[in-house]
Amino acid sequence: MASSIAFAPQHPPIRILIGKVGLDGHDRGAKYVAHILRDAGYEVIYTGIRRAPEEIAEAAVQEDVSVVGLSFLSGAHIALFRRVIEQLRRRCAGQVVLVGGGTIPPDDVRTLKSMGVAEVFTPGTSARTIVDRIGQLLDNRQVA
Amino acid sequence: MNVDVEALIREAGTAGPGRIRAAARLMTIAEGGSGAAVNVLGKLAGAPEPRLVLGLTGSPGSGKSSLVDRLLQHCRAENPDSHIGVIAVDPSSPYSNGAFLGDRVRMMRHAGDPNIFIRSAATRGHIGGLAAGVFGMLKVMGLAGCDMVLIETVGVGQMEIEIESLADLVLIVLAPGQGDAMQFQKAGLMEAGDVFVVNKGDCAGAAEFHAQLMASLRLIDHDRKQRGPDAVRLVSAREDHGIAELLDYLERLRDTEAARWLARRRTRLGTHLRAAVLELAQRRLEAEWSGLAESDPVERVLRGETALADLAGELLRRAVLDNT
Incomplete structure (x- = not known):
């Protein structure tokens, strides 16, 4: 059993960007998810609130993240996700795994998934479910 | 993972749309x-x-990240053609290996600036204030055209001064409330600074803190860094006070100290070379060691056939010779 301090360089941690776009400033959910992902061994780049889609996309590219997770309470999730996806593609980073979270109605969840958002976590989703599902999405991506 | 490194290097060195991603x-x-x-x-x-x-x-x-944010703002306003890189280090968890990299939050206003490249790094078990990959990241920033790079260390205590081995100029960022003159007398971090920036100048106690720090440093006439009184700055990143003056001072230093910095880069290269040799030796030793299953060297020491020091020399020779 290796010491908990020792880091296994053959498996560098996976990097995830967590942020909020648009004008709502409710960041408890985003911070909570950032925290549980940190505890699950991910390196979480946190952007804070009220970011423009261009800023999120540019940060995702510079940080070379595998996953971008966006949290919403504003209701503008479809329009904002669409712009983030467009900005990522413009920067040749369309292959990043996208996940969303927040108060998002079931119909919109379907719309987001049809746009390419891999998973949407609505209120009440457990930490375990979020971590497991993101792990699964990353595994699928590696197989594909 | 099969990545065409040479293609990435070509792309990162050109001005195409894929430069940053590469x-x-x-x-x-x-x-x-x-x-x-x-x-x-x-x-x-x-x-x-x-x-x-x-x-x-x-x-x-x-206030390191906030200060970086202000320095970026002023640098870009004064030099519209400049390309600036930022490497911001935050700690990895020793328990989960994960990390919360939050330095970027303070710098997001620059996220839309194509001439600024910000990269967050986690320490990944590295002790000393930096992350093991920072040296390589710095190289890549140079390749991508950054003429200036700001490296922000993890929040440090009194002894993590590894930044001195990578930076031309070390700014120690302090804030009021972080002790009195006794702290300034202490060895370690306070010796490593070229410039001391007392941030949060808008907060209570800042002026006194600044004055005490000035007085402490003035006591020393044999300063190995040859720091003058201008090397202690009082600023407020939040209020944008003193930042333009700090930048002017840094630019003056760049003109007067260029020769000394070049000499320092040379010395540092020697340090990095030695570190690289040790790293290589360690990797080869691990390879040699894992191939030793049947003739356990520990057994030979236990039986008294050889002294530990002699065996160490023998293993080092074998590791180096067998794996070339």
Whole structure:
């Protein structure tokens, strides 16, 4: 059993960007998810609130993240996700795994998934479910 | 993972739309610390170097990221053609290996600026204030055209001064409330600074703190860093006070100290070379060791056939000779 301090360089941690776009400033959910992902061994780049889609996309590219997770309470999730996806593609980073979270109605969840958002976590989703599902999405991506 | 490193290096060195993404990929590989990282570093020999590498260090919460944000703002306003890189280090968890990299939050206003490249790095078990991959990231920043790079260390205590081995100039960022003159007398961090920036100048106690620090440093007439009174600055990143003056001072230093910095870069290269030799030796030793299953050297020491020191020499020779 290796010491908990020792880091296994053959498996560098996976990097995830967590942020909020648009004008709502409710960041408890985003911070909570950032925290549980940190505890699950991910390196979480946190952007804070009220970011423009261009800023999120540019940060995702510079940080070379595998996953971008966006949290919403504003209701503008479809329009904002669409712009983030467009900005990522413009920067040749369309292959990043996208996940969303927040108060998002079931119909919109379907719309987001049809746009390419891999998973949407609505209120009440457990930490375990979020971590497991993101792990699964990353595994699928590696197989594909 | 099969990545065409040479294609990435070509792309990162040009002005195309994929430049940032290619550079970011290279940084990930350099940070990964495996044979692929060594490969990337090897291929970056001769890549352009940043003209100035500025290190910012200090305690958690003293305002390093906010100061970086202001320095970026002023640098870009004064030099519209400049390309600036930022490497911001935050701690990895020793329990989960995960990390919360939050320095970017303070710098997001620059996220839309195509001339600024910000990269967050986690320490990944590295002790000393930096992350193991920072040296490689710095190389890639040079390749991607950054003429200045700011390296922000993890929040440090009194002894993590590794930044001195990468930066031309070390700024120690302090804030009022972080002790009195006794703290300034202490060895370690306070010796490593070229410039002391007392941040949060808008907060209570800042002027007194600044005056005490000035007085402490003035006591020393044999200062190995040859710091003058101008090297202690009082600023407020939040209020944008004193930042333009700080930048002017840094630019004056760049003119007067250029020869000394070049000499320092040379010395540092020797340090990095020695570190690289040790790292290589360690990797080869691990390979040699894992191939020793049937003739356990520990057994030979236990039976008294050989002394530990002699065996160490023998193993080192074998590791180096057998794996070339």
